[in-house]
Amino acid sequence: MMQRDEPASGCLYIVGTPIGHLGDLSPRAKAVLAGVTVIACEDTRHSGQLLSSLQASGRKLSFHQHNTRTRVPQLLQALSEGESVAVISDAGLPGISDPGEELAAEARSAGFEVICIPGPCAATTALVSSGLPSGRFCFEGFLPVKGKERRQRLEQISTEPRTTVFYEAPHRLLPLLQSLAEHCGAERPLQVARELTKRHEQQVGPTIAAALEHFQTQRPQGEFTLVLGGCPAQTPSEHDDSELLARLQECIANGASASDAARQLALESGISRRRLYALLHQEPSD
Incomplete structure (x- = not known):
């Protein structure tokens, strides 16, 4: 041609x-x-x-x-x-x-x-090298820095079944990882990529918890591309809801707010904060 x-x-x-x-x-x-x-x-x-x-x-x-x-x-x-x-x-x-x-x-x-x-393109380069599903994915770019819009976006992402790609600056990486742990559960699959295609290219994962642990000891440098696994299909939980509710109520009895109790248990259990918070507000069964 x-x-x-x-x-x-x-x-x-x-x-x-x-x-x-x-x-x-x-x-x-x-x-x-x-x-x-x-x-x-x-x-x-x-x-x-x-x-x-x-x-x-x-x-x-x-x-x-x-x-x-x-x-x-x-x-x-x-x-x-x-x-x-x-x-x-x-x-x-x-x-x-x-x-x-x-x-x-x-x-x-x-x-x-x-x-x-x-x-x-950093988004697609990080996606295809992450090992996470790429047949269907979402691109979020940079999330809102703070406020109601950020919380709403994180809540939407926490239930998104497709792989999600983000960009983030080094000084905001740890707050983003902490927010993802709270909303999605610390064991959600995640790969954090930096220095893509360069000599010191780095991929950190394979979970939110692992990335959080790494960057709490290694100061984030450079621009980051994060690839987050989608929300898994609902399956019977290995955690009994009544047990989880009891742990939440114990935290609250010790002085924590409902939001803080859900956040802390999300970090400990890997269960999303959204699900835990919903347990506290569900209608009691007859």
Whole structure:
């Protein structure tokens, strides 16, 4: 099949760049980046070395979450004037937890062609190397940092049967692991990936409890991708509900709140906090 000449004028290219190993940049991505007239970068200084190595001569513009409102119209204007535009992030595939998503939507809405040049993506790289089911999965990106929205999202995830993928910053990793233990049970399967494709790539698991224990002694560094196993189908529990309820009531009698009692027993037993909390509020049987 005859291939079209690239880059084409008036076309937006979403270009995947390495998340670590520079050898992962495809020949097609190199050619497009070397040939476009405009390159929108998450950080022009960060991307400068890569683009210089490709002898990319296109005009470089910063494009990140803080200047999206003004930059998107400028990039659409460039497309309308027949320029070819590429958008790249600091690492990975733009448009995944990234303002490239808005640019692609606006460009398509305005009638411009949008083409993805496939490349590395931390979410799918961590997923397929985790050993957890990948036939059906959810991508959550970064969870809300705090408040009601975060609690609601965690409660939804705790009952999600599909594998779930998250991103997290190093200073928020331990709070996220603790929240996952409380909501999902400490023995839920989990793999925490860092330094993907790099020399010191690391996968920590195989459970929430194991990851929590590891990072309580090893300070989290770098960006993290977490792959959480789905909620297992309900099966007869090895824990008797009446026994669990008695333990919860004992904690409460010793001064703990219902929420704290459920949280503590979730960490000890591996049973989700949601289920334990529900035991305290179920209607008594006749």
